[in-house]
Amino acid sequence: DTEVTQTPKHLVMGMTNKKSLKCEQHMGHRAMYWYKQKAKKPPELMFVYSYEKLSINESVPSRFSPECPNSSLLNLHLHALQPEDSALYLCASSQVGRGNYGYTFGSGTRLTVV
Amino acid sequence: AQKVTQAQTEISVVEKEDVTLDCVYETRDTTYYLFWYKQPPSGELVFLIRRNSFDEQNEISGRYSWNFQKSTSSFNFTITASQVVDSAVYFCVTPPQSGGSNYKLTFGKGTLLTVNP
Numbered sequence: 001d002t003e004v005t006q007t008p009k010h011l012v013m014g015m016t017n018k019k020s021l022k023c024e025q026h027m028g029h030r031a032m033y034w035y036k037q038k039a040k041k042p043p044e045l046m047f048v049y050s051y052e053k054l055s056i057n058e059s060v061p062s063r064f065s066p067e068c069p070n071s072s073l074l075n076l077h078l079h080a081l082q083p084e085d086s087a088l089y090l091c092a093s094s095q096v097g098r099g100n101y102g103y104t105f106g107s108g109t110r111l112t113v114v
Numbered sequence: 115a116q117k118v119t120q121a122q123t124e125i126s127v128v129e130k131e132d133v134t135l136d137c138v139y140e141t142r143d144t145t146y147y148l149f150w151y152k153q154p155p156s157g158e159l160v161f162l163i164r165r166n167s168f169d170e171q172n173e174i175s176g177r178y179s180w181n182f183q184k185s186t187s188s189f190n191f192t193i194t195a196s197q198v199v200d201s202a203v204y205f206c207v208t209p210p211q212s213g214g215s216n217y218k219l220t221f222g223k224g225t226l227l228t229v230n231p
Contacts, residue, residue: 042221088157100147100209107158
């Protein structure tokens with residue numbers, strides 16, 4: 001497998017809901033990432049996991065809670081989101097310390113907060 | 115600090131035209147890499163090419179070609195005989211320095227290419 005799978009593809013949630021985004025890869029990559037992308041903007045890094053441990057949090061609000069239960073899975077738990085959190089959420093993976101070899105991105109989850 | 119500039123925000127062409135997307139980069143590293151990604155309307159970022167600073171050979175892959183010039187700090191991307199399926203946002207990207215703990219990719223702002231039939 002040379003892909004990153006994200007579910008769901010689309011999600012609509014209310015501001016009081018709790019939901020989770022899921023990401024899975026089977027390339028043996030031990031670095032996994034969450035990116036947020038607003039319309040007509042490049043992706044912005046949110047979190048980085050390296051060997052299943054959180055290594056970077058780009059000052060993301062606590063209503064976003066990442067989790068890496070094992071080397072293949074990455075979750076993003078969402079709670080009490082705001083309408084401005086509506087965006088495309090992209091998961092990516094790479095080899096640790098060897099990002100020069102490239103990052104593989106999933107197709108994303110389009111999140112709408114109402 | 116690394117920086118990638120894509121001065122073209124939007125480009126519109128008619129099918130079969132050739133089109134070049136510009137990318138200018140800034141880095142203090144002597145060893146560095148550059149990528150191009152394609153993002154179609156579906157949202158997935160598709161990896162197109164990786165180039166390192168030691169290899170200035172131009173590369174061709176089908177209708178795609180890349181011109182890497184260290185003298186002008188540019189890594190331009192040309193699509194020959196464009197097709198409607200080439201319509202997408204294209205990002206020029208540079209990864210963090212090899213071996214560093216900073217995993218942050220540096221993206222250009224992207225160029226929206228629209229190919230009209």
